[in-house]
Amino acid sequence: MKEFVRTMQEFFWFSLRTIKSFRFARRYWTEILEQMYISGTESVPIVVVSSLAIGCLLTVEVGNQLEGFGAKLLTGRTTALSVIREMGPIVTGLMLSARVGARNGSELGAMQISEQIDALRAFGTDPIARLVMPRLFSALVMFFPLTALSDFVGLVGGGVVAQIYHHIDPGFYWNSALNLLVVKDFVVGALKPFAFAIIITLVSCFNGFSATGGTAGVGRSTIKGIVVSSGLVLVANFYISKLVLENLNF
Amino acid sequence: MIEFKDVHLSFSGREILKGISMQIPDGSITAILGPSGSGKSTIIKLMVGLIQPTYGQVFVDGVDISRFSEEQLFPIRRKMGIVFQGNALFDSMSVGENMGFFLRENLDLPEEEVAHRVQSQLKFAGLETHAYQLPDSLSGGMRKRVAIGRALIFEPEMILFDEPTAGLDPVSSKKILDVIKQLKQEKRLGAVVVTHIISDVFAVADNVLVLYQGELIFQDTPEKMRKCNHPFVKSFLADPEEL
Numbered sequence: 201m202k203e204f205v206r207t208m209q210e211f212f213w214f215s216l217r218t219i220k221s222f223r224f225a226r227r228y229w230t231e232i233l234e235q236m237y238i239s240g241t242e243s244v245p246i247v248v249v250s251s252l253a254i255g256c257l258l259t260v261e262v263g264n265q266l267e268g269f270g271a272k273l274l275t276g277r278t279t280a281l282s283v284i285r286e287m288g289p290i291v292t293g294l295m296l297s298a299r300v301g302a303r304n305g306s307e308l309g310a311m312q313i314s315e316q317i318d319a320l321r322a323f324g325t326d327p328i329a330r331l332v333m334p335r336l337f338s339a340l341v342m343f344f345p346l347t348a349l350s351d352f353v354g355l356v357g358g359g360v361v362a363q364i365y366h367h368i369d370p371g372f373y374w375n376s377a378l379n380l381l382v383v384k385d386f387v388v389g390a391l392k393p394f395a396f397a398i399i400i401t402l403v404s405c406f407n408g409f410s411a412t413g414g415t416a417g418v419g420r421s422t423i424k425g426i427v428v429s430s431g432l433v434l435v436a437n438f439y440i441s442k443l444v445l446e447n448l449n450f
Numbered sequence: 451m452i453e454f455k456d457v458h459l460s461f462s463g464r465e466i467l468k469g470i471s472m473q474i475p476d477g478s479i480t481a482i483l484g485p486s487g488s489g490k491s492t493i494i495k496l497m498v499g500l501i502q503p504t505y506g507q508v509f510v511d512g513v514d515i516s517r518f519s520e521e522q523l524f525p526i527r528r529k530m531g532i533v534f535q536g537n538a539l540f541d542s543m544s545v546g547e548n549m550g551f552f553l554r555e556n557l558d559l560p561e562e563e564v565a566h567r568v569q570s571q572l573k574f575a576g577l578e579t580h581a582y583q584l585p586d587s588l589s590g591g592m593r594k595r596v597a598i599g600r601a602l603i604f605e606p607e608m609i610l611f612d613e614p615t616a617g618l619d620p621v622s623s624k625k626i627l628d629v630i631k632q633l634k635q636e637k638r639l640g641a642v643v644v645t646h647i648i649s650d651v652f653a654v655a656d657n658v659l660v661l662y663q664g665e666l667i668f669q670d671t672p673e674k675m676r677k678c679n680h681p682f683v684k685s686f687l688a689d690p691e692e693l
Contacts (some may be wrong), residue, residue, distance in 0.1 A: 319538035322498050323552040323604070324524040330555075 207410075214328070214406050221329035225256060231334035236421040238336070239300045240342030246295050247350050254291050255354030256361045258282055263366040272366055276376035284385050288351035289392035293433040296343060296396065301404035301429045305422035308408025311417055317409065332405045334398055339397035347393040384448040388441055395436050401422055403429040452497050452608070452642075453474055459492060462675075467490055468505070468664040468673045474642055474657075476607065479634055481672075482644045483686070484661035490644040491535065493661070497642065498530055499523040502569025528556075531601030535612040537593050539585040539600070546572065546581035549599050570598035575629075581654040598629060605658035608635065608640045615650055627653045648686060651675075660686070 225232065263275040264280070308331060311317050320327040355377060362368040407425035411417045452474040459467040466489045474480045474497075484490050495501045496508050508516045510526050518526070521602055531686055539548050544563050550568040559567075572578045575595040594614065601609055611630065615623035617635045626678050632640040643654060650671050653656050660675070661669035668675060675683060 314536055315534045315538035316540060318500050319532070321520070321536060322502055322527055322530075322532045323600075324527050324556045325552065326520060443592070 205424050210350040210410075211359060211402070211406050212340060213403050214332075214409070216397050217328045218402065220333045220406075221326065221333040222337065224333060225337055226273035226327075228330065228334050232337050233331070235334045235338035236342050238303070239296070239338050240346060241275060243299055243346060244298060244343075244349065246299055247292055247346050248353050250295050250351040251288065251290050252357040254287050255279070255283060255357035258354070259358035259361040260365055263362065263368075267366075273372060274366065274376060275362050275366060275368060276359070276373035277380050279362070280355060280377035280381060281357065282390045283354040283380065284351050285445075286437070288354055289389055289396070290433070291354075292343070292347045292350040292393065293396040293400070293437065294430055296339075297376045297400045297404075297433055298345070298415040298426055300335075300339065301426045302401050303420055304401065305408045305411075305425035306402035306418055308332075308405055309411035309418035309421045312409055312411045327409075332401070332409075335405060336398070336401040339395060339401045343397040344390065347389065351389065383443055383450050387448060388444040391440050391444065392437060395440060396433050399432045400429045401437060403432065451509075451513060453509040454493075454496070455507045455509070457496065457503045457508060459489070459501070460497070460504045466664055467496075467503075470661075470664075470666055472606075472659055472666060472669060473600050475640070476638045477634070477638055478656040479630065479641045479643060479654050480657045480659065481655035482642065482659045483646065483648065483651050485646055485686075487538040488661045489664050490646070490661055491612050492534065494612050494642065494644055497610060498527050498532060508576060523603070526672070528604050531598075531604065531606040531609040532592070533597045533601050533609065533611045533614060537585070539582060539593060539596055541585055541625045544582050545577055545588070546595055548585065549603055549687060552600070553603055567603060571602055573575075575599040589622070590618050592623055594618065594626055595629065598626075601638075602633075606639070608642065611641060611643045611645075613645055614643060615645070616649055623650075630654050 259275060259279050262278045263272055266272050266274055266278065304368075308317070311331075317327045317331075320330060357374050359370055359377075362373045363370050404425035407421040408427070411421035413420070454470045454472045457467055457470040458465065468561050470493070482490050482493055491503065495512070496503060499508075499518055503516050503582060506516065507514050510529065513526070515523060541552065543551060548567050549571050551562050553564045567676050568581075569578070572581055574599060577592060577595060577599070580588060580592065584594060588596065598609075598620065614626050614630065618626065627650060630641055630643065643650065643652075646650065655672050658668070658670065658672050659666055660678075660680075660683055667680050668678050668683055670678075676687065678684070
């Protein structure tokens with residue numbers, strides 16, 4: 201328990217220092233651009249593939265269930281609600297937790313083990329401003345468009361499956377999918393990537409910075425970062441949905 | 451000058467250092483000798499504020515740095531270059547980029563000045579022809595010299611070596627020890643050399659501190675250490691390989 205409290209305390213100060221180091225964003229703009237490419241552009245394939253698979257699968261299952269009630273034509277609406285509110289953000293969050301979180305944890309863990317982070321500090325460079333802030337900044341910028349892409353691909357995949365598998369006219373699918381969406385559906389889907397960016401980046405970087413015990417320690421800290429950030433993504437997803445959908449009435 | 455006053459350090463309930471008091475004078479080479487796990491590397495980290503003592507004070511040029519924040523420590527750290535045991539080179543950067551990295555990071559110097567300083571350190575380290583190579587493609591001795599060049603780039607007042615010859619062959623070890631002596635003779639640069647290799651102490655040190663189980667058991671010149679009656683020092687001198 202004492203160890204847990206101390207870790208939480210260290211995580212709090214780590215997060216605070218990262219947020220404070222946003223004042224160095226202009227100085228480290230090349231690192232930010234590099235991280236935007238790595239965490240954003242390079243994540244496009246995994247986000248597209250996973251969203252497509254989930255969108256297609258969701259349409260198949262939802263269509264089958266609705267058919268039993270004679271409501272197959274509502275497939276588009278149900279798929280759109282699920283994808284935009286929940287599945288798009290959560291699939292993107294989990295994929296990025298695995299991809300970006302693993303990269304942050306292993307790279308920073310290896311730097312910690314090989315004393316490169318100590319070297320940065322010893323020679324007067326703030327490692328949080330140099331290594332963590334650009335990662336958080338780029339995640340905050342890139343996770344939202346990745347989630348939007350995920351939503352779009354999931355809906356397109358669902359549309360294709362709705363036409364081929366359920367024989368629903370594409371025009372009807374898109375009408376039912378988009379016309380009934382309201383502002384709070386977009387708000388709930390848009391808030392999540394920002395929360396996930398903060399969770400995934402801070403947890404994975406903190407675990408990388410805390411790595412001890414050689415190469416095995418890097419592996420442990422990387423796994424811990426992915427597991428904890430994935431769990432927190434799921435919890436945050438639930439609470440954001442609950443708070444927004446219960447409190448926003450338009 | 452670096453001074454420790456009754457420094458204690460504990461990690462997870464284990465006491466690593468038990469009341470260390472010592473002085474490291476400027477311009478001389480001080481060796482800290484001890485077996486593996488005795489807390490030698492920890493002492494170097496305390497000197498630059500990479501870790502803080504649990505109790506006691508660390509003074510650098512009369513300033514107590516033991517409770518300094520990272521921002522307060524930056525100017526103190528620039529007075530000291532540090533060569534880590536594993537060199538801590540940035541493996542995605544070339545030798546030249548490694549040497550110039552902290553100049554570009556921390557000083558607002560024109561690129562010509564950075565290039566000039568890097569070239570000068572490459573020359574000192576005998577690595578002019580390796581400037582564009584990655585550290586991984588160099589031998590252990592060459593990597594160590596890159597780390598020394600990087601540590602010298604701010605023109606520090608003192609340089610701290612953590613196990614400078616560990617893992618090197620005898621020829622590379624001698625070259626590194628020669629560099630340490632050369633730095634003192636030509637640049638009047640003081641050094642702290644943490645080592646478990648007793649021949650390194652006799653090769654370079656003006657003063658020696660012996661650390662055993664977190665306590666300093668000897669502080670004097672290497673010559674006087676030969677006459678020391680402490681059982682650990684005697685056994686270390688008799689059969690250092692056993693330790």
